[in-house]
Structure formats: structure tokens, C-alpha cells
Amino acid sequence: MVRLITTLVITLVSQILFSQSVFDKFENNDEVTTVIVSKKMFEMMGKVKVDSKDPQTQKFLNLVKKLENLKVYVTSNLKVGSELKVASEKYLKTANLEELMRINDSGKNVRILVRTGAKDSQIRELFMLIEGSAKDNDTVVLSLTGDFDLNEISALTDQMNLPGGEELKKASKGKK
């Protein structure tokens, strides 16, 4: 009995500790714009009845049902941007992600990483880091979790105005 209670307490406490992600501290930063969409939201969006015959919308709704969490952090401040980069590297060390592609486009450094499931094209997490440079580029960190196919991502970038959408499109094409 005692053991059961101890286990319960330990799991509860550790859950509270681990759910604190390295990025949480950026949420209250004046320089960082955050967008967070929860699983509940995706579930509800997936339920919306659309009688549209538009295949793009259909694809999008199909994908939405498989998503869990979207977190986006954007900053134009270079100092905060480098803090975001440090936090990302710390996260990447522990999160077991594989690099999918790295683009260096006129001083803009883009890294896209994924955590795959059983199959290679099955994605559990998609992580993107765009490093801002002195020229007006924003630093962007994007993390999308769920259980989806890499090829479906284009449906998302088409429908949602995500930062780095172009890069993501390239990534999903590259894998095909």
C-alpha cells in the first residue's frame, strides 16, 4: 500500500516537473510572440462539419485530427533569439530527434528535425528552428506533435499561415 502511494506521488510530481518545457519561460517575454494550440482544439477543429468538396480542406481536416500540440515562438530581438536557440539545442539533446534537413538560404539558417514512429514517414514530432540574422529575419521555433505523415504537412502549410511554411513544404517534398 505504502509503495503504491509512493509510486503515485512520484509519478505525479515528476509529471509536473517534466511538463515544464525549456521554452515555457519565453511565454512571458515581451519580445516573444507565442502561439500554442492544444490537442483539444485540434480535436474540435476536426469535428467541424464542412460540406466543402475542396480536397485541400478535406486533407487539412484529416490531418488536424492527428495533431496534438502546436507551439510556435517568434522573436525579432536578436538577443532573445539567441536565447531561444540555446534552449532549442538543450531540448534537441534530450528529445531524440533526427535531422531531416538543413537549409542555408542567404544568411537564414533553417533546421528541420523529426522524431519518427514505427514507420519512417510516421512523424511523432516535427521541430523547426529558423535562426534570425542581423538582417530583419525573425528567429522561429516551431514544434508540432501528433501522429501524422510527413507528406500531409503540405496541407497544413497551405491552410495555416505558419512561419517557415515554404521550408516545411520543401521538407515534405524531399521525403516523397
Add this chain to the structure above:
Amino acid sequence: MRFSAVFYHQSKINIMKTIVILLSALTLLSCTTEPTLQKYFVEKSESADFLVTDIPASILKINASELTTDQAEALNSLEKLNILAFTASDEKIERFQNEKETLQKILKNPIYEELMRMGSGAGGATVYMKGTDDAVDEFIVFGHQKNSGFTVVRVLGNNMKPEQFGDFLGAIKNANLDIEGLAKYLP
């Protein structure tokens, strides 16, 4: 030997009993002391610093005969908007912080499920819902702006269904907002 087994069994039951009693006491306690958004609204409606108002769904003048059955049903599930606003002036900055934190604490209650959040430390908005997936009782939008104020909008209804959202938009697309009627609800 046998006696000790019985005794062991007994003590196990006792421990279980104590735990159950403790747990139920805890739940009861949390039920009675937990502040809800409703309580907060009622409390603040008496304060001159807050603007609290109810706007009934009837403010949307919609010709019912032009609606499809689905649209009418979707529209009927919406009851009213309940709005609370607080404007922070320089001398009220501390109060603003306190009230904002109180609200954020209330919204941490797991009965309010967070749907999405956007913004920065300088200001932003969070959307919550209360109810189940198929029957939402309440959507809550909490918006705040650093040093200037916050607003809470509660969209109250009866079994609002996410799949009817499209119908709902269709229904209010042709709505005429009753501006004169609206003025009644604002100071």
C-alpha cells in the same frame, strides 16, 4: 497464523477506508472553496472599477424563416455573452496585476480546458472551453494587454456543438446587429 492473516486483512481494509474518507473530504473541500469564473463575475459586478455586462443572443436580429434547421439549432444553442472588463490606469496598476493573477488562477482549474493561446508578455489572448467535446457549455476568451487592462468574454450556451460551428457562422452571416439594443447593455 490464521489470526495474523485476519488482522492483516483488517488493517488493510482500515487503511483503505481512511484513504477513501480522506479523498472524499478533499474533493468536497475543493468543491466548496474553489473560486469559479461565475463567482468572480458576480463579485466584480458590484465593483465600480469593473465593467460587467450580459448581452443576450437576441441582439442578433435574424430572420428565423431564412434559416435551415441546422442553422436554427446552432443559433439556439447560444444563449448570451457575459463580458467583464477592467481598465488599468496608473494608480490601479497593482490592482490590475492582482486581479489578472486571480483570474489566471481561476482559469487554471481543470474544468476549463485550454484550446489555444497567442501573444507575448506584452499582451495576448487565451481561449478556453468548459463542457465536453460534443456539448460545450461555455467558451471563454481571456485577453490582456500589459499595463492597460484585461477583458474576459464568456460565450454561454446550451450544448454548443463544434460540428455546428459552420452552421452557426452561416446563421449569423445574414444577421443584423441591433446597435440600439446593444447600447442598452453598455454604460
